[in-house]
Amino acid sequence: MEISDSLSFLLTLPLFAMVLSLFVPKGVQRVYSIFASLLFLGLTIYEASGILFASSSEVAGRLAVEHQLVWLPQLGARLALRLDSVSVWFVVLNALTAVIAFSTKGIWYRKNPKLFTAMGFFLIFGLNAAFLSLDLVVFYLAYESVFIPMIFMVGVWGEKQKATAVFRFFLMSFLGSILMLVSIFYLLSKQFKTGIGYSSYLPDLIPTAGGLQGTEALLVFFGFFLAFAIKVPLVPFHAWLKDVYTLAPFPATIWMSAILSKLGVFGMIRFVGPLFPGVMLSVQGVLLTLAAVSVVYAALLAYRSNDPKSLLAYSSISHLGFVMLGVFTLKQSGGASAILLSVGHALVSGILFFLLSKIAERKDGIDLTNPQGLASKYPILFTALFVAVLASVSLPGTLNFAGEFLVLLNAYPVSALCTAIAGMGAVLGAAYMLKFFQQMGFGAPSPESDSAVAKSEDLGGYELILVFVLLITVIFCGFQTAIFLKGN
C-alpha cells in the first residue's frame, strides 16, 4: 500500500476551482467550468491510472493509495482517504459526470452563473470526499454536505413548483442520513465502552460492529441501510425522486442520477458490507426482494410516464435495482458486477439526460403522448440518443449489458425467483425506453411543432465530440470488462 498525499489534491482542487469561479466573469462561466472539469477529469484519471489500468487485482491492491491526516483526535475522526479498486470508479465517474453536467446549457449559465459553478465544484468536492473517505464520520460529513449544492441547484434553477420537491428530497435524504449518523454514533459509543477510545476509522469499527448481536445489530444495520436505500433509491424509499428529477435543472438531474445515486451503492459496498456481513446474510432474502421489486415497480411506473424526464427518473430506479441486486448477492463477484453496472448506468443516464437537455433546447415541452418526429430533423442527435437508449436497455455489447448480465448471473444461484422478477424488468425496460425514443424521434414531424425560439442546428462541435467519446467508452468498456473485473 502506498502512502501518498497527492490524494488530497482530489479534494483541494475542486475547492480551489470553486473559489476561482467566483472571480471568473459571468459570460465565460460555462467555458471555465467545462475547462476546469475536463482538467480535473484528466488529473483524476492520471491519479487513478495506476489502479484503473492495473493488470490484476493484486497489482491494484498494491497500488491502493491511502492517505491519512489527523483531524479531530478527540473524536477519533481523521481524514483517511483511500483510493482503491472500489472507490476509483466512483471518483473517476464523479469527474466525468461533472464534465457532462457542466456541458449543458441553460438558465443556470444566465441567472446567477457564479453560484451554479461554485455549487457544482463544491458538489464534486463533497462527492470525492465521500468516495475517498474511509472514516465514517468524515464520510457522513461529506455525504450530507452534498445536499447543500443540490438544494440550491434544484431550488434556484429548477422549474416551477419545485419547493415541495426540494424539501421532499432534502428531508427524506436527511432522515436517512441522520439515522445513519445515529448508527455510527452507536457503534462509536460501543467501541468507547470497550476501552479503545474513539476511532471512526472503518477498520477499527468492524470488530465493534461484529460484536453486535440480534436486534441490536439489525437496528444499527437498518440505520445505515435506510440512508443508502433512500439515496439509491430502493422501492419503497423512492417517493421523493420523481418530482425532484423532473423539476431539477438538467445538470442537477445529471448529477443526481449519474453520481448521487451511486453514493448509496458505494456506501452499501464500502461500509454496510464489511460492517454487517452477518446481518446482511440473514436479511438477504428481503434485500434481494426489495431490489427485484424496485426493478419491476419502477419499470411499470416508467412505462406509464409521459414526461421524458420522469420516465428517465423511474428508469434510473429500475436500473439501480439491478445494481443493488448485484450488491445484495453478497459475493465479491456480484459486487464487482454491480460496480460495473453502476459505471454503465452513470455514463448512460448522464448521456441520456444530456441529450434530453439538447432536445429540450430545441423544442419546448416534450411530451410523450404525441409523436414528435424529431429524428429526421436532428439525425446525429437522435442517433446518439438511440445508441444511449440501446445501452440503457442493456443491449449486448454495451457496458450496461455486461453489468446486468453479470449481476443476474451472480444473483441467479442466490435467488432464482428474484432474478426472474428482475428479468421481467428488462423486458419492460425495452418497452418504455423504445416508447421514450420513438415518441420523440419518430412519426411525421408537424410543422407547428417547432417552437419559434428553437434553433434547428443538429448536434455538433464540442458537444458531439463529448457524446461520441462517451458512447464509444460505453461500447468499448462493454467488451473490455476486464478493466473492471480484474481478478474477481
Next chain:
Amino acid sequence: MIISLLVFLPLLGFSLTAFYHFSCSSRKKEPTVAVGGFLATGAMVASFCVSIVAWFKLRSAGFGDASIEESLFSWMKVGGLQVDFGFRFDRLSAVFTLVITGVGSLIHLYSIGYMENDGSARYFAYLNLFCFMMLNLVLGSSLPQVFLGWEGVGLASYLLIGFWSQEMGNVAAAQKAFIMNRIGDLGLLFAMFLGFKFAGTLDLAQLSAFAFRPDVATIFGLLIFLACTGKSAQIPLFTWLPDAMAGPTPVSALIHAATMVTSGIYLLGRLNPVIAQSPVVMSVIGAIGAATALMAAITACFQTDIKKVLAYSTISQLGFMFVACGVGAAETGVFHVMTHAFFKALLFLGAGSVIHALSGTQDIFKMGGLRRVLPWTFWTFTVGWAAILGLPPFSGFFSKDGILHETLVASHGNPVLFGILAFSAFLTAFYMTRLYVLVFTGDSRVSEEAKKHIHESPLVMVIPLVVLSIASLVGGWFGAPVRFEETHAAPAHGVSEAVIMVVSVGLALAGAYIAYRKYSSNVRMELSKDPFRIDEFYLSFFGNGVKKASSMVGRFLEDGLFQKMLQASGVAVDLGGNLFKTVQTGSAQGYLLMMVLALIGLVCGLIFGVPGYGNF
C-alpha cells in the same frame, strides 16, 4: 484470422456506410443509394468470398468434428465465469454462414434497385449491421456471444422494420418485434444462468458436452426453446412476424425469411446434445412446431397481402423445421433451413419485384395477369413456387420430404406429427398456388393508377432473382452439407421413403389443383382475416394488461400510497405542531398551571416512583 475477417467485414461496411451517411447529412447533402449500396454490398460479397475460402479450409480439415477456432480477447471474467470473445467455425456454422453471406450479398444487391427511390445509406448500414450480428450469432464460441448476435439481429430487425419511421404503424410493428423477441431472449438469458450454475461454463462446446441432471436439462431445454420461439416466430411468440412485413421487402426476404428467423434452428442444432437429453423437451418442440406449421398454414389461406401470405408461410415452414428438431433429426431441419432460405428469399424478392412494379400495391386481389408484364419475375417466382410446394426436383422437395420421413422414422417420431405436417404441406400447396394464380395469371385487376408505372425490375434486382432460382432448383441435389450421421436407424414403421415421397407430392398437387380451380377464373374479392385471432388476444391480454398494471401501480401504489405517505408524514408533523400549539394560549396563568401540574407529577414521581418513599 479468417473467421474474424469474414465477421468483421460487414462491420467495416457498416462503419463506412454510416460514416458516409453522417458526413453527407452534416454537410446537408443527400447520401446516395449507389455509394451506400456499393460499400455495403462490397463488404458482403467480400465476406461471402472469405466464407467460401473458410469453407474449403474446413473441408480440407475433414468435416467430421473439425472446426476452426479463433479467440480474440477475454470478454468477461468474474467469479469463475470466463467468457472469451471468439469464433468457432464448424459444419453447422458453415451452412449458416454461407447462407447468410451468400443470400445476404444477393439481397444487398437487390436492395440497390429496390430502395433507389427512398433509400439512403442508412438502410445499407443497417443491413450490414444485421449481417454482422447474424454472423456473431452463428459463429460465436460462447452463449453470451450468441446472445450478442441474438439481440443484435433483433436490433437490426427493429431498425429495418421501422425503417420508414414517419409511419407510426411501422414503428409499432418494429417495437412489437423487438419486445416479443426480448421475452424470448429472457429464455436464453436464464438458460445461460442455469447453464453456468450447473455446468460452470458458457462455452458452447463445453456446454453441449456437459451431462446435465435430467430435470435441469429439461428446464434448460425449455428455456432455450422459449428463446427459439421468439426469434423463430413459433407459438406462442409468433405474432410479430406478420407485422414485421412493414419493413422493406428485401428486409423481409433476408431477415424474416432466410436468416434471422432460422437462428432458433441453429441454436437447437448447436445445443442438440443437451436438448436430446430430455424427451420432454423434444416432444414439446415437436408438438409446438407441428401446431405452428398447421396454424400458420391455415392462416395463410386467408391472407390477401402478398407479403403476409409469405410471412405465414415462413412461420409454417419454420414449424416444419422445429418438428425436425423435435423428432431428433436436427440435420434435416438444418437442410430445410438452407433450401428454405433459397426459395423463400426468392419468393420474397419476387414479391418485392411485383410490389416495386405496382408502386407499392400488396393486395393480391388487386394484381393478376402479371405474367406478361413481368416475365423475369414470373419465371423465377415459378421456380420458388415449385420449390415450396416440394415438387421434384426442386430443392424443397428433398428437404420437406426428408422432414416428413423423419417424423415417422426418427427416434422421437410420431405418426400424428406426420399427419399434421402432411396436411400442412397440402395447405401450403393450396395457399401458394392461390397466391401464384392470383398474381400472375388471369385478368389484370391492377388499378389504373398503378398500371401507368408498371415495369419490369432493373437488372440489379433481376440478377439475384435468377441466382436464387438456380439455387432453389439445385440446392437440394447435394443433400444437406451437414449430415450428422450418414445413416439413421432402420425405419420403425416400415414405411419406405418412396411411399412418403408419393404421398407428399400427391398432396401438393392436390392442394395446387384445388387452388387453381378456385382462383383461376371468376375471382371474387376476399378480405384478409385471421381465423385464430391470437394477435388480438395478446394485445388485449398482455398489451393492455401491462398498461393496466402500470396504471394501477401508478395510481394505487405510487400516487395512492407512497406519495400519500410522504404527504401524510408532513401532515402528521403539522398536525402534531398544531396540537401542541393549542396549549400555547397566551395566558400566563395557564402556563403556570401547566408548570404546576408538571411539578406535581414530578413530586409524585419522587414520592411514589422512588422505592421506599411511598409510605414516608
Next chain:
Amino acid sequence: MMTLEPWMMLVVSMVIFGIGLFGLLIRKNLLVMLMCVELMLNGVNLSFVAFSKIHHSLDGHLAVLFVMTVAAAESAVGLGLVIALFRTLRTVDSDQIQILRD
C-alpha cells in the same frame, strides 16, 4: 404536652406558599398576583427560619434577609412593569395580556 416546635412553622409556611401559588393561578388582577408572589416568598422565608431553628444555624436568617431585599427589588420592578402596561393597555387584567400566542 404539646410544645411549639419548628415543624409546625413548616406546615404554616407550606400552606402560605400554597395559598400564594393558588392566588397567582386564579387571580386576574396583576397587582394581586404580585401580592401572591410576595406571599409565596414569605412562606419560604418562614421555612428558612424554621429550618434554621432545627439546625441551630443562622444561615437561614441570612437567607431570609437577602430574600427580603430581593423581594423588595422584585416588587419594585414588577410594579414598574404593571404601570408600563397600564399606560399602553389601560388595564391591569391578566386576561388582557394574551396578544402573544399561537
Next chain:
Amino acid sequence: MIPDIQPMKPWICLSAGILITLLVSVIRTESKRPAQISALLTLAASAVFGFSGISAESQVLMSGAFEVSSLTLVSLSAMCGLAAMFILGTGHYLSREKIHISDYYHLLLILVLGASVLVASRNLVVTFIALEVMSLPAYTLAGFRRNDSRSNEAALKYFILGGAMGAVFLLGSSFIFGATGSLDISEVFSQSGAGSAGSLLLYLGHLLVMVSFLFKVAAAPLHFWKPDVYEGSPTPVSGLMATIITSAAFISLLRLIHLVDFSPASAGAYLDLVRSTIRVAAMGSLLIGSMIMITQRNLKRMLAYSSITHTGYLLLGVLGSFDPKMEITSVLVYLLGYAAMSTGVFVLLSLSKAPSDSGTELIDLTGLVKRAPFLTFLWSVFLFSMAGMPFTVGFFTKYLVFMASLGGGETGLVIVAALCTVIGAYAYVRPIALMTMRDAAPGATDWEPTIGSQIVAVTAAGFVLLLGIIPNAMIQYLKGIPLIH
C-alpha cells in the same frame, strides 16, 4: 479579615464598569454615546481580564461561595464578548425603535454581571441573588419598548412566571437547607453522599431547584413563556436571552443537578428519576419545539421554538453528564456553538425594517438573495448551522451531544432527537429556500445591513464556519473544564 479577591478581578472590573457607566451617563445626560462606549470598554476589559486569568487550577473564594475556574472565566469572557457583539451589532435597531438610551447599557451590564456570577456561584443564596440580578434587567429589557403593549406583555409574563419559579427555587433551597443544614454547594454535595435520613427532603429540594432552572432554560413542559417572550421582546434582548441567559442558566443547571451525589447505591433510584425527568423534558422540548417550529410564520417566534429544540439537544448532553461522571464538554461546546449562531441570527433579524418589531415574518425574507446577497449568505450559514449541516459548528455540537447521550445509554432518545433534527431541518431550510428560490413577495420588508451589524454577523459566521471545520481547539479547550471538584 480581607479576603483575597485578586482572582475575582474580571468580576470586580465588570462591577466597577457598571458604576462608571452610570456615572458617565449621569454626567452627560443628553447622549447615550458615553454609556455605550463605557459599556463596551467595560465588557472588553472584563473579557480581557477573564481570558488572561484562565489557568488550569481553580479556586474557591468568598467562604466557598464563589468559584474562579476556567469554566467560570471562560463563561464570563464569552458572555462579555456576546454582550459586546450585541451592543455593536444592534445599535441601529435601538435607534430605530427609539429605545437607544443609556439605561439599556446599564441594564445590559447588570444582566451580564448577574449571569457571570450565577455561573460562578457555589452557594444557593448567591445563586438566587445572581439569578435575580440577571433576571430583573431581563424582565425590564423585555419590556423596553414601552409603547408597544406586546413588549409590556412579554415582560409581565416573563416576570410573573419567573417570579413564581424564583419562589420555587427558594423553596427547594430551603428544603435542601433543611436536609443538610447548609446552603453551600460543596457542603450539600458531601452531606448528600452520606445518605442521611433526610434524603427525601433533600431530593425534593433538589427536584424543585432543578425544575426552576429547567424553567429558565425553557425545557418542556416549562417552555411556554419562551415563544411569547421572544416575540414581544426587542430583538437584541431576545438574542441576549438566547445566548447569555440560556448559557448561564444551563451551566448553573448542570451544577445544581450535580448538587446531589449520585454515587451511593441508595441514590440509584433517585438518579433514575432525575434521568427520566430530563429525558422526558428533552424529548418534549425536541418534539414540541421542532413540530411547532415548522408551523410558524413569525421569524422571532420560530427562533424561540428553535431555541426550545436546542434546549432539548442540550438536555441530551446533560443526560450524558451522568455517565461518565460529570462530563460536560458536550454541553459547553453546544452552548458556545449555539451562542455563536444565535448571535448571528438575532443580529440579522434586527436588521429587518418591519413596521412592528415582532412582525418580521418568513415572507419578508423572500427574494433576499437579489436584494442583499451577502445577507442571504450569512442567513444561510446560521440557519444551516442550526439545522446541523456539515462544515458548520452546528454539526459538531449535535455530534457531541448525541455521542454523550449515547454514552449514557439513551439510544431511544437519540433516535427521537435525530427525527426531530429532520423536522427542524425543514424549518431551517425553508427560510433559505424563500431567500434564494423565490422572488420578493409584494410587501416584503426591507433589510438594512449596517456596518456594525455586518461586522458582528461576519465574526459570528466566521466562528460558526471555523469551528465547523476545525473544532479541535474548542473541544480540547472545553474538555478540561471540571464542573465540581
Next chain:
Amino acid sequence: MIDYSLLAFFIFSSIAIFGSLMVVFKKNPVASAFALVAVFFSFAGLYALMSAHLVAALQILVYTGAIMVLFVFVIMLLNQDLPVEDLKSSSPFFKAVSGLGVLVLVYALVRVAILARGMEPKGSLTEDKIAEQGGNVKLIAESLFSDHVLPFELTSFLLLGAIVATIALAKRKNVAGGLKS
C-alpha cells in the same frame, strides 16, 4: 398549663392563613393589600416566636414599611380604572384544577417538610450559644460582612438594577439620553 408560645403560634398562624386567604379571595385589591399587611405582621410574630428577632424586625420594616407602601401607592395611582370584580373571569374548571393541584402539592410538601422534625441539628449555634456570643443581631451582622459579603455586595447591584429598571420603565417619555425622569 398552657404553653403561651404555642398559643401565640396558633393565633399568628391563623391570622396569617386567614389573611392570605383574604388576599386571594378579596375582590378589591386594596382589601387584599390590607390583608397582606396583616399577614406580614403575623409573620413577624412567628419569627419572633422562633427568636429570630432581627428577621422579625426587618419583616415589619421591609415588607410592611416598604413593599406594602409601594403596593398601596401603585394601587392608588391606578385606582380610577381598577376593575373591582375580577374573580369571575377565571373559569370554574381552571379554578378547580388549580385548587386541586395546589392542594396535592401542599399536602406533599407538608408531608415531606415535616420529615425535618426528627433530624439531627447540623449546626452548633443553639440559643444559648447565640446569646453567649452577643446575640442574634451581632452574629448575623458579623456573618454578613465576612462570610456573606458576596451576596451582600451582589444585592447592592440588584438594588441598583432595580432602581435603573424602575426608572427606565416608569419614565414619562423616552428621551434619547439618559436618566431624565
